[in-house]
Amino acid sequence: MSDTTSAVAARIQQEVLAQGAGAPDLLDNPAAVTLTDVAVDFGAVHAVRRVTFPLAANHVTALVGPSGCGKTTVLRAINRMHDRSGGKVTGSIRLGDQEIYGRDAQPEVLRSRIGMVFQRPNPFPTMSILDNVTSGLRFNGIRNKTVLKEAAESALQSAALWDTVKDRLDQPAVRLSGGQQQRLCIARALAVEPEVLLMDEPCSALDPISTSAIEETIVELASEVTIALVTHNMFQATRCADLTAVFLLDNDDHIGELVEYGATQQIFSAPSDPRTEQYVTGQVS
């Protein structure tokens, strides 16, 4: 057991070193989204607390940590998905200088600026491929056919799906394979041209080929979109993310917390928190 974990740790270290010295000024990037002392409660159950970190504009930030430590909960707080699931969000989350949970915030408008890709591909089953991609635009009142078509092509190209589906845009989306469906969902989110894209383990249901295609897409998109990526896969974090936030369960009361935030390279090679070191080297169950 310890042999394998140390082998994994060594491989991660190697990958990190192979990527060379990261830019030290990563932490100076302007923030697209700022979370300050965020906590989420479900009734009497505290899911996660003391979360303070930024999503650096036009960079990829990975949220890593063991199951149940609140990564997804925090991610869903950013576009107010908890409005529906009954979670209560306290603290401050700002998109630019706008308070997301502010009194005058309009959730619909916010969500058109903050897109989301879910763990399992969830294309609308009754819609065609094209209708899926343009659905977000139509929800937001855009009817111009040319605009819709252009946006769809651009989004499908970004999601590396255009050449595969361009001749069958009218077919039902559910006829695509799992990996293709997930890329369709990414295209659907991108078509709205969000400033921020939240991705909740987007590759966990996919095979390695689809996974690496989506990882490439993520890296490419980072020049235009701020991305938050929840992942269980350390390698994925090192491959895709410029910055990493590590979440762990508090030892005493088992509530999720943010324990460290920094450049991915630093987190995996020289973590400042001993708990992070234990986790990234596989010494935490």
Next chain:
Amino acid sequence: MSTDVIDAPAPSSRDADYLARRELIQASARNTVKRRRISALVIRILFGICVVLVLIPLVALVYYVCKRGIDALSVAFFTQTPTPPGIPGGGISNSIVGTLIICGLAVLIAIPVGLLVALLLIERTGPIPTAIRFGADVLSGLPSILIGLFAYSVIVVHTHYSGWAASIALAVLMLPIMIRGDEEAMRTVPGDLWEAGLALGARQSRVVRSVVVRGSIPGLITANLLGLARAVGETAPLLFTTIFTTTFTLDPKQPMSAIPFVIFYDGTSAYKNLQEDAWGAAFVLMVGVLILSIIGRTVAARLTRKSR
């Protein structure tokens, strides 16, 4: 999935004017949010009106039954048998006990049969289950008076009016509701749980017992209580199978009175004290059904929470 064809990554194929498009989309989102909210509000108001329209007759009915019924209640109402017409006092104890026994026996007959038939529908495919399902659907749409006539000609004609005959008639009435309800409840158990059980080497019948039935207990309770609630207030089958008596009996082999009789006969009688008894009986019946559904829902909710 592994046969996916992945497009070659298209470096910077994305047009640089995404910023312009982002501007356009966000402007559209901002500009239409008011209109979208107004249309949502209009629809919500329409919903509200429909809710009120549904609630008016319901609230009025409940209010009226409570108002007239509570006046009729007394200790004697629950403990004594009816007095002759025109003479005040007395109660409907014989009918309350009759309804409890008739419905209790009906449930004891219908629940096991319904559950077994539902299991058959779940486990087997082919013409027989399809035929049963179709039969159950037809039966549940059948007017209850036909079931009464059937029970009369099959049971009463060969024996006599009795609590048993009424129980069997009500059991037949409940059965299709319970079968279909049980089946639906068990169908909500996801297919991968079936497969998980089978993959551990369990026989299908064992999987059904340990995984499917257990996982659907809350739904089963709801389905069976729905069946019971439907039957408690049924009058037509009773008219054919038992008699409105004033004698108190615990023996289902005897003719037994039941609460719907009180409502039916006393409610239309000319005597004021009998009319009052009918309203009291209606109130008791209503509260009884209410308690049944509250118990059912609480138990189901508690079981669901425990299994999570």
